[in-house]
Amino acid sequence: MFPDDLYYTEDHEWIRDEGSEYVVGITSYAVEQLGDITYVELPELGADVIRGETVATVESVKAASDVYSPVGGHICEVNDFLESRPELVNEDPYGEGWFFKLDSVRVSELNKLMKADAYEAYIKSLEK
């Protein structure tokens, strides 16, 4: 149900290790809860962020939610396409709908995150 190669947070962000960089987005569960996404406010390029810091905002027809950085690091790229095409998050949350990339990541913090099976169990516990 959730891709195996990602780490997940309890706030429904995902992060993918791509070697020198780490890509961050929100999960298909988050997207389903939000519905049609209408606006994404991206983090500032070049910012140094800590784990759990509010770095982005995602708005849907129904609600606005904060997006937190899953780990500490340096924002080295943001997905500018989302400003004009926020629906990419609905269409492809693990691909074209990514939010930002981090480098200089605190790798030790990655181990505190959930793998796919743990995240799936976590979602099931939320839906009870």
Next chain:
Amino acid sequence: MSDIGGEILPQKTPFYDQHVALGGKVVDFHGWLLPLQFRGILEEHRHTRESVSVFDCSHMAEFRLVGRDAIQEYDRLFTANLTNLPVGRGRYGAILNDQGRILDDVISIRLAEEELFVVSNAGPASRISALLTSLKHPAEDVSGLTAKIDVQGPRSREVLEKAGLTVVSELGYFSARRTSWRGLPLVVTRMGYTGELGFELYIPWESASDVWTWLLQLDGVMPAGLGSRDTLRLEMGYPLSGQDFDDTKTPLEASQSRFVDWEKDFVGKEVLVEMRRAGGYAQLVGFSAPDRRAPRTGYTLSVSGEPVGMVTSGTFGPSVGYGIGLGYVGSDFVTPGTRLMAGPKQLPVEVVSVPFYKQGTCRR
């Protein structure tokens, strides 16, 4: 609300099973299980503006008043004029408490010389029912016998006419007729809540599910849920009972004074007359954001860091392309062009006159 005494189970409309079968995301709305969306709020919104959608509105309450005396007694509760309302026409207004506060906004329709059909909302339905059925000449609460389907969109007339519901071609804006369709008796009105040309079908509860099926078989008709109903009405600046006003607000505060007939007598009028004389009350206004960010329900509205009001409804407006909202602001801040800040992130918004969306086909 207290949960002592066990929870009250939400009710199902005649179309509940069909909503589930169509993949509708069902939610509890004022004690009714209704679809929030089917394919997505944005798509359903767009389809209603461009083509034709059907909405299950069976949660709404309906009342029947028969006889001159009953109509006269009810007239004392309704803010708009009924005595000059012709047969086949409806009028929008409100029922107030003796403090001039809004129990509900309602549509009163004269179906025959001595017969009124009154439509109110689900939230305050039990209070309105208790009030109207305990009059000296009591109304009949026909909510349990009456399902309601709203057929809304610029293609609604063409599609219904082609399907044999020919009465729609005779109905002007805010008109109504009793008729029959494929052997079923029904009341058809043309009131709308989306800004588009549209018709409401009031049908017998027990045979209602057939009508939903017939409608969905018509060319281009798609089901739509509460989510798009909300974005559509908000783009028109229409307030929602229980959300944008309740029994703490007068029609003056809710910017509904154009639906008050100051020449007639009605319950709560003295309070309104005094409030109008005194002035200086906070009022419901519309405001827009400069981009796709939306003001949200409960956001504080402020000027120079000082709170001046509160957002009651807010969303991204799919057809206008920017954030829109309704909310109450102090009397110094109601003029269009007034700049306000909304919410914790200080979203800049500007007071504007409604509707936000001006291309609606409702009067066409």
